[in-house]
Amino acid sequence: MxxxxxxxxxxxxxxxxxxxxxxxxxxxxxxxxxxxxxxxxxxxxxxxxxxxxxxxxxxxxxxxxxxxxxxxxxxxxxxxxxxxxxxxxxxxxxxxxxxxxxxxxxxxxxxxxxxxxxxxxxxxxxxxxxxxxxxxILGMAGKTAYAGFFEVCRPKKGEYVFVSAASGAVGQLVGQFAKLAGCYVVGSAGSKEKVDLLKNKIGFDEAFNYKEEHDLDAALKRYFPEGIDIYFENVGGEMLDAVLQNMRVHGRIAVCGLISQYNIDEPEGCRNLIYLISKQVRMQGFLVFSYYHLYEKFLEMVLPAIKEGKITYxxxxxxxxxxxxxxxxxxxxxxxxxxxxxxxxxx
CATH class of the missing domain: 3.90.180.10 (Medium-chain alcohol dehydrogenases, catalytic domain)
Incomplete structure (x- = not known):
């Protein structure tokens, strides 16, 4: 029995x-x-x-x-x-x-x-x-970060990368993948503790607390005086609007999530979409399910990096x-x- x-x-x-x-x-x-x-x-x-x-x-x-x-x-x-x-x-x-x-x-x-x-x-x-x-890191979050950054954004060495919600499950990995790819990376988060974590433990070049910034456009210009090549989008709303103004020509935006919009009755509109045209920016949403076939390739990259201490999770x-x-x-x-x-x- x-x-x-x-x-x-x-x-x-x-x-x-x-x-x-x-x-x-x-x-x-x-x-x-x-x-x-x-x-x-x-x-x-x-x-x-x-x-x-x-x-x-x-x-x-x-x-x-x-x-x-x-x-x-x-x-x-x-x-x-x-x-x-x-x-x-x-x-x-x-x-x-x-x-x-x-x-x-x-x-x-x-x-x-x-x-x-x-x-x-x-x-x-x-x-x-x-x-x-x-x-x-070895499950959905890791595959999402890998697919969004390497397959959607296709980074080049030396590019400028911005990650919102950067201390979360996906964002912290995107930042580290960006560093492994030879990029300069800045992240935003919602507390001093998270900002310190990004800069001092996870290895971002810079990070800022978006709650302390009264002008997100000005903040991005401070951290990216030459503009942003890649934006890994986890937030939406005001942050996306500010980023669009600061993208470089032929920049790429991977839309992974829009957490600022999930629990509001009326989603916020986006006012700066014209920059997609004038700067020839590609903005693409994606679902990790479309990239399951890359799981073994992903493991071949990330497992050695974990064991060698090149990635912190x-x-x-x-x-x-x-x-x-x-x-x-x-x-x-x-x-x-x-x-x-x-x-x-x-x-």
Whole structure:
């Protein structure tokens, strides 16, 4: 007889539209789960979740269906929140996974998850780095930074690079990739602590606190007197408007996120789009899913860099599923310093 275990979960209370999400939009409960894939189910994987990732894109997972972005999985009210994580396979009826495999990919916010058709799961073969890294630098955040910077922006040595939300999971990596590519890089963040982190630990050439700047255009001219070749966009709004005025001819903008716009009723308009024409700037949005085929190439670059100490990765770690709602909501207020990770189990 299969062992039955209690299963702590974080459930969505109801869809969140027209306002900022709060911790009360989620709740923690406990049910039970058999630690065996039902015999009638094929292509199903049962996993024990070890680490969960808090990502800004999860805002779109808790909206009503007509406002959701494509290519994500979505919870319905009363079901577990969905997101990326690292897990251990306990049982499987899927031919590509077996008991004991370590995997990362889309899972659910609970201790144990029964995942039907787990196409998003990727086996972890390199365990000589922290497993939590597969929620970030070796997972979606790392692939996003790599694809956006190297594939979309195509940097050249000596170019001037600006990264907004630079201390976050993606931004801190873009800055370090830029340095490895021989670029000059400046980042913006929302506190003195984050600015010091960018300059003194992560290795940005310069960084500034955007909350202390009354004129973002003037701030960018101060840090980029010759203009910006590459802007890695994570914020939107006033920052994007200021950047457009400071782009160099044939500059590139990779639009990864617009976190300043996620929780407002009326998104802010952009007044300076004419600079895209006059400076012949290319601005391109992208989704990491289009670049999954580059994962092995990405690992070939980033794993040696981690082991040789050429890349630093900062994590903001909280313990326990019950801490997950506050950790996720904290992203939108900028409370995290580095990649926000929730530890479910260290086993």
């Amino acid at each position: 299969a062992q039955v275990m209690s299963n702590k979960q974080v459930l969505l209370r109801d869809f969140v539209n027209g306002r900022s999400p709060t911790e009360s939009d989620m709740y923690v409960t406990t049910n039970t789960l058999s630690l065996k894939v039902p015999p009638q189910d094929s292509n199903v994987v049962l996993v024990k979740n070890l680490y969960l990732s808090c990502d800004p894109m999860m805002r779109f997972l808790i909206m009503k269906s007509d406002q959701r972005m494509s290519k994500y999985i979505y919870p319905s009210p009363g079901s577990p929140i969905c997101g990326y994580g690292v897990a251990k396979v306990l049982d499987s009826s899927h031919p590509e996974f077996k008991e004991g495999d370590l995997v990362w990919g889309l899972t659910r916010w609970e201790e144990y998850s029964l995942l039907p058709n787990p196409q998003s799961l990727i086996k972890i073969h390199h365990t000589d780095v922290p497993l939590s890294y597969y929620t970030g 900062v994590e903001d770690v909280v313990e326990g599923l019950e801490s997950a709602p506050a950790a996720l909501i904290g992203l939108y207020a900028g409370r995290n310093v580095g990649k926000q990770v929730v530890v479910v189990s260290r086993e």
